Amino acid sequence: MTGFEPFGNSSMNPSAEVIRNFPANLFDKHQLRLEILPVVSKNAGETIVGLIEETKPQIVIMLGEAGQTPAISVEKVAINWLDFRIADNSGEQIQDQPIIKTGRNAYFSTLPVRAIVDKMNLTGIPAKISYSAGTYICNQVFYLAMHTSLKQTVFPKCGFIHLPSLPEQVVEKKQLTPSMSLETSIKAVITALQTTIELYEFTR
Amino acid sequence: MTGFEPFGNSSMNPSAEVIRNFPANLFDKHQLRLEILPVVSKNAGETIVGLIEETKPQIVIMLGEAGQTPAISVEKVAINWLDFRIADNSGEQIQDQPIIKTGRNAYFSTLPVRAIVDKMNLTGIPAKISYSAGTYICNQVFYLAMHTSLKQTVFPKCGFIHLPSLPEQVVEKKQLTPSMSLETSIKAVITALQTTIELYEFTR
Amino acid sequence: MTGFEPFGNSSMNPSAEVIRNFPANLFDKHQLRLEILPVVSKNAGETIVGLIEETKPQIVIMLGEAGQTPAISVEKVAINWLDFRIADNSGEQIQDQPIIKTGRNAYFSTLPVRAIVDKMNLTGIPAKISYSAGTYICNQVFYLAMHTSLKQTVFPKCGFIHLPSLPEQVVEKKQLTPSMSLETSIKAVITALQTTIELYEFTR
Amino acid sequence: MTGFEPFGNSSMNPSAEVIRNFPANLFDKHQLRLEILPVVSKNAGETIVGLIEETKPQIVIMLGEAGQTPAISVEKVAINWLDFRIADNSGEQIQDQPIIKTGRNAYFSTLPVRAIVDKMNLTGIPAKISYSAGTYICNQVFYLAMHTSLKQTVFPKCGFIHLPSLPEQVVEKKQLTPSMSLETSIKAVITALQTTIELYEFTR
Numbered sequence: 001m002t003g004f005e006p007f008g009n010s011s012m013n014p015s016a017e018v019i020r021n022f023p024a025n026l027f028d029k030h031q032l033r034l035e036i037l038p039v040v041s042k043n044a045g046e047t048i049v050g051l052i053e054e055t056k057p058q059i060v061i062m063l064g065e066a067g068q069t070p071a072i073s074v075e076k077v078a079i080n081w082l083d084f085r086i087a088d089n090s091g092e093q094i095q096d097q098p099i100i101k102t103g104r105n106a107y108f109s110t111l112p113v114r115a116i117v118d119k120m121n122l123t124g125i126p127a128k129i130s131y132s133a134g135t136y137i138c139n140q141v142f143y144l145a146m147h148t149s150l151k152q153t154v155f156p157k158c159g160f161i162h163l164p165s166l167p168e169q170v171v172e173k174k175q176l177t178p179s180m181s182l183e184t185s186i187k188a189v190i191t192a193l194q195t196t197i198e199l200y201e202f203t204r
Numbered sequence: 205m206t207g208f209e210p211f212g213n214s215s216m217n218p219s220a221e222v223i224r225n226f227p228a229n230l231f232d233k234h235q236l237r238l239e240i241l242p243v244v245s246k247n248a249g250e251t252i253v254g255l256i257e258e259t260k261p262q263i264v265i266m267l268g269e270a271g272q273t274p275a276i277s278v279e280k281v282a283i284n285w286l287d288f289r290i291a292d293n294s295g296e297q298i299q300d301q302p303i304i305k306t307g308r309n310a311y312f313s314t315l316p317v318r319a320i321v322d323k324m325n326l327t328g329i330p331a332k333i334s335y336s337a338g339t340y341i342c343n344q345v346f347y348l349a350m351h352t353s354l355k356q357t358v359f360p361k362c363g364f365i366h367l368p369s370l371p372e373q374v375v376e377k378k379q380l381t382p383s384m385s386l387e388t389s390i391k392a393v394i395t396a397l398q399t400t401i402e403l404y405e406f407t408r
Numbered sequence: 409m410t411g412f413e414p415f416g417n418s419s420m421n422p423s424a425e426v427i428r429n430f431p432a433n434l435f436d437k438h439q440l441r442l443e444i445l446p447v448v449s450k451n452a453g454e455t456i457v458g459l460i461e462e463t464k465p466q467i468v469i470m471l472g473e474a475g476q477t478p479a480i481s482v483e484k485v486a487i488n489w490l491d492f493r494i495a496d497n498s499g500e501q502i503q504d505q506p507i508i509k510t511g512r513n514a515y516f517s518t519l520p521v522r523a524i525v526d527k528m529n530l531t532g533i534p535a536k537i538s539y540s541a542g543t544y545i546c547n548q549v550f551y552l553a554m555h556t557s558l559k560q561t562v563f564p565k566c567g568f569i570h571l572p573s574l575p576e577q578v579v580e581k582k583q584l585t586p587s588m589s590l591e592t593s594i595k596a597v598i599t600a601l602q603t604t605i606e607l608y609e610f611t612r
Numbered sequence: 613m614t615g616f617e618p619f620g621n622s623s624m625n626p627s628a629e630v631i632r633n634f635p636a637n638l639f640d641k642h643q644l645r646l647e648i649l650p651v652v653s654k655n656a657g658e659t660i661v662g663l664i665e666e667t668k669p670q671i672v673i674m675l676g677e678a679g680q681t682p683a684i685s686v687e688k689v690a691i692n693w694l695d696f697r698i699a700d701n702s703g704e705q706i707q708d709q710p711i712i713k714t715g716r717n718a719y720f721s722t723l724p725v726r727a728i729v730d731k732m733n734l735t736g737i738p739a740k741i742s743y744s745a746g747t748y749i750c751n752q753v754f755y756l757a758m759h760t761s762l763k764q765t766v767f768p769k770c771g772f773i774h775l776p777s778l779p780e781q782v783v784e785k786k787q788l789t790p791s792m793s794l795e796t797s798i799k800a801v802i803t804a805l806q807t808t809i810e811l812y813e814f815t816r
Contacts, residue, residue, distance in 0.1 A: 070374070339539055
């Protein structure tokens with residue numbers, strides 16, 4: 001499970017906070033690897049590919065931040081396209097380019113996105129299926145993880161979840177856009193992981 | 205301190221939940237009266253006026269729900285006007301009428317609204333001064349509380365704070381509009397009360 | 409009838425464009441004075457007061473811009489308060505001050521706001537009654553116009569209408585917020601003026 | 613060039629109005645076929661496929677309505693997925709199904725989307741590249757048009773453009789969401805067609 005470091009004008013990223021504060025003990029029957037990725041296009045891509053090749057995971061859940069959104073967005077599709085609205089943390093701003101020149105146009109998440117969203121809603125967490133993960137590093141990492149997963153002997157359940165900004169970030173930016181508390185986001189990610197484990201009866 | 209019962213199509217109201225779950229023990233040097241008002245124009249008005257006349261409070265903080273908003277709204281002004289977008293819980297829908305025919309056009313909150321908002325923001329809670337409390341029962345109760353307060357021997361610090369919907373309500377309505385967790389809203393109301401007590405050095 | 413010059417980061421103001429492009433010939437049975445006010449707190453206030461004292465109008469319709477809003481906002485209330493989010497065009501940024509120290513807290517528009525909004529909607533123009541004209545120079549000018557009007561021998565029908573940004577402004581700011589075409593805004597203002605003239609049977 | 617009939621609770625569709633009011637004479641050096649598609653999943657799919665096979669077009673521009681959005685959305689990608697939030701006009705509500713079981717996951721528009729958006733912005737029209745055409749009949753028709761185009765001897769420039777709701781629709785729904793005037797939408801579609809013709813030097 002991965003999150004991202006802060007980017008843009010913010011000093012925090014909800015996905016990094018969820019990773020840092022994740023109650024791993026709830027999943028002690030399983031091996032959990034928690035990583036925070038750089039918001040640098042080249043490095044983030046290499047890191048996610050390396051992690052999947054190294055750990056041969058059964059489940060890959062990547063987390064990122066979707067500013068301005070009020071609900072958890074469980075992503076359905078990763079597209080083969082980069083178009084950065086702002087530069088990444090290395091200063092690079094890629095526009096109108098494919099992630100992999102000869103790659104497929106898109107991959108669909110292999111997480112049970114409908115079941116995850118339904119379960120989140122049942123527990124009172126605002127969540128929806130999203131049909132665009134954007135064209136920034138979140139979508140890039142999601143696409144590359146799917147691309148790499150397909151080549152593994154055991155194809156993992158793999159997908160991306162966007163989290164709203166934290167209340168503290170919204171204050172920091174002085175733009176009163178929607179936010180979600182860290183507690184709710186953590187609860188949402190626990191739900192996503194549990195739903196995936198239960199549905200596919202993953203055991204140690 | 206007051207909240208409101210649920211109204212419209214919702215089974216909850218964040219202001220009632222804050223009142224029910226408020227950590228009164230934090231304020232045990234003061235006498236705290238916590239009440240939940242009906243969302244019925246006539247009754248709500250009579251109740252708030254009766255409460256102020258009965259308890260002769262030093263501070264009156266009224267809480268209500270502002271759907272669709274992502275931040276705490278500390279209200280600056282109550283206007284002498286009723287214009288209900290939806291019927292109240294008794295089925296009455298008042299339009300284009302003053303609250304008190306011979307009343308002033310508006311009252312300004314006597315809470316330290318700027319200090320409260322600044323303190324909330326300092327603690328990472330999205331909050332702003334709002335210059336419209338609407339034209340529903342929230343504004344009515346706010347206006348009547350100000351009107352009644354002015355007649356008291358000791359004029360209380362008196363104002364209204366709107367809270368965003370709870371995450372559970374947003375799911376219930378199947379409209380993924382902004383929300384705020386109960387924990388954050390309670391923290392915000394504690395901040396408002398503490399700031400007012402400290403600023404005016406209210407002691408028992 | 410007045411509009412405002414551009415302010416903030418924009419090179420246009422829909423209210424100035426409506427004034428410049430207003431089809432005055434439609435109202436040739438009446439004397440129409442069209443003015444563009446500066447977005448400078450002190451000057452704007454003096455200008456609107458001077459205009460009313462000089463022209464002794466039967467109707468005063470002031471226009472301004474409300475960025476981010478998708479609909480015409482016919483303002484119901486002007487409050488005695490200044491709190492500028494950004495500096496005015498002279499660089500002055502007033503915060504937390506009354507417009508007139510001994511003035512009333514608020515004035516209600518004397519335009520037929522409900523009839524105007526209903527008529528706009530009937531002709532397919534998105535419009536609503538707004539209960540806050542903000543705390544910037546729009547609200548200031550509205551408040552001062554009401555304040556001055558009250559002292560006139562013949563009290564004019566007087567009010568404020570906020571217009572959405574123009575499509576060109578939204579492109580200029582590179583923020584794809586809501587906008588309204590100049591044609592629709594002009595149609596809306598014609599409707600407001602006609603409705604007021606007809607309702608009160610103003611004749612030359 | 614195609615639009616859609618009204619759907620949901622609306623009596624109008626901006627895309628149908630653009631088709632009906634399109635100044636075809638501006639393009640009299642080219643053969644222009646203007647059609648309005650039904651908002652019925654099965655029929656809309658058959659109609660667009662039939663039209664492409666019959667007319668063997670050089671350019672296919674499909675138009676649809678995106679409620680709630682304030683800007684023209686030039687769509688970049690069509691995904692192989694159906695998930696209807698509301699039933700279509702025949703009452704059918706498809707959920708979580710591919711459009712073509714063995715089809716590619718996604719197609720990228722072959723219109724010059726960047727050039728079209730830049731040109732629209734240059735002429736003051738709020739427009740952006742969108743990376744999700746939704747999962748309703750708009751996306752379905754876009755996907756099927758791309759799928760069919762690929763099999764043609766001469767592969768046409770093919771893409772989809774979402775238009776904001778009309779001001780009249782926003783009033784009709786009594787929800788003051790963003791809108792765009794018909795004039796601006798027509799201007800936008802002219803720009804899209806001209807840009808595509810000029811860029812590829814299509815001549816009769």
